[in-house]
Amino acid sequence: MKLDQLYPTPVFKAKLEDDTEGIFVDSSARKYSKWNDYLEDNILPKCIYCYPTNGLYETDGDDGAVCVKFDTSPACKVAKRVLNFADTAATCVAFATVAVGVAAMCTVPVAGPIIAASSAAVTSTSVYGLGRSGYALFDRAKHRQSIGLADAEARGCWLSIVGSSLGFAQGRMIASMTKAARAGEVLGRTGQIAFLAVQTGSLTVNGLGVAQGLAILIEKKKKK
Structure with missing residues (x-):
């Protein structure tokens, strides 16, 4: 200050x-x-x-x-500062897991332990993201601010909720696939298509969320 x-x-x-x-x-x-x-x-x-x-x-x-x-x-306040730190940490972890996901989609060899760690990370950050974005919308509604998609900040929260939901599903699917691979089982064609759809959706929505966040920051910078 x-x-x-x-x-x-x-x-x-x-x-x-x-x-x-x-x-x-x-x-x-x-x-x-x-x-x-x-x-x-x-x-x-x-x-x-x-x-x-x-x-x-x-x-x-x-x-x-x-x-x-x-x-x-x-x-x-300490609580706010801790949450801000957690937000930054969650964002960094999300970027790392997205990078692993992109590498896997591009058929780049990714070690099993890295995939397992990515699965655990994306699951935990998705739960955190759901909670934070849900509370942000609740707080906006409590103070009579718009929670519709027309509002940029509210739209960012909704994108985060959808992206976090897809990320959670992706994390659980990766965990199941890892467990099946260790048991010597092969994922069927339907499962592969479902995983690819969830992974693509997660990357797309989270990418839109990042772009939305940057747009909000640029807009705030212009208003200063």
């Missing part, structure tokens, strides 16, 4: 027809039912920020000073 840089970020309060207390809305169009909800769930980057004590600029009764507080953003 750079303490010598100051950035204003707007948060305003709005009243809905069916809401007597009103809601808080930030610059990302995330809606918060309470001010404490904003303080706990805002998506500001790691920073120290100053905010009005109760979400509204008010003065105290003595000297007329505005009541404000300072705090670190939720992104500074």
